[in-house]
Amino acid sequence: MKINQAKCRVLHQGWGNPKHKYRLGGEWLVRSPEEKDLGVLADEKLNMxxxxxxxxxxxxxxxxxxxxxxxxxxxxxxxxxxxxxxxxxxxxxxxxxxxxxxxxxxxxxxxxxxxxxxxxxxxxxxxxxx
Structure with a gap:
């Protein structure tokens, strides 16, 4: 099964996180300030x-x-x-x-x-x- 790179995002969490950039295959993943998973919206600070x-x-x-x-x-x-x-x-x-x-x-x-x-x-x- 192939991974859809367009749907992949990076959510950096934690205070001391160096916020590295990540690649999937040859493409850089987009950084996202908040993401929704299983109906729950969370941001970088896990603020609800x-x-x-x-x-x-x-x-x-x-x-x-x-x-x-x-x-x-x-x-x-x-x-x-x-x-x-x-x-x-x-x-x-x-x-x-x-x-x-x-x-x-x-x-x-x-x-x-x-x-x-x-x-x-x-x-x-x-x-x-x-």
Whole structure:
């Protein structure tokens, strides 16, 4: 099997890394400041701020889509409808992220609060018309 050189990149990590240039075959590999692997975005310093922002953005997008498209307000139906597609985005590889910054935790918690607020609101508000 041949290696696709166009897809190969170098991600230098660590403080004392001399950041050497590498070749694959006869071509130099491109240096990348961040890479995504298995759905987790990591940069040179293993900073997960961008990953948290993307997870919260995706969760908020899904919540917005569900909120706009679901007409039923029954709690029994909507609670799993919200929790099932949203929670995996917020919890995927959470152990790897090791949320070190308070603002990252608050960003994810804000999306979780929105999910909880919307799903709890289904049981108290009247049916949607139109």
């Amino acid at each position: 701020t961008q990953q948290c922002a993307l997870a919260a953005q995706k969760a908020n997008f899904i919540l917005g889509c569900i909120e706009r498209s679901v007409a039923s307000r029954s709690r029994e139906m909507n609670l799993p409808l919200y929790s099932t597609p949203v929670r995996p985005h917020l919890e995927y590889c959470i152990r790897l992220w090791a949320l070190q910054r308070k603002k990252d935790m608050e960003l994810l918690e804000q999306a979780q609060r929105r999910d909880t607020k919307i799903s709890e609101g289904w049981s108290t508000s009247p049916m949607r018309t139109g």
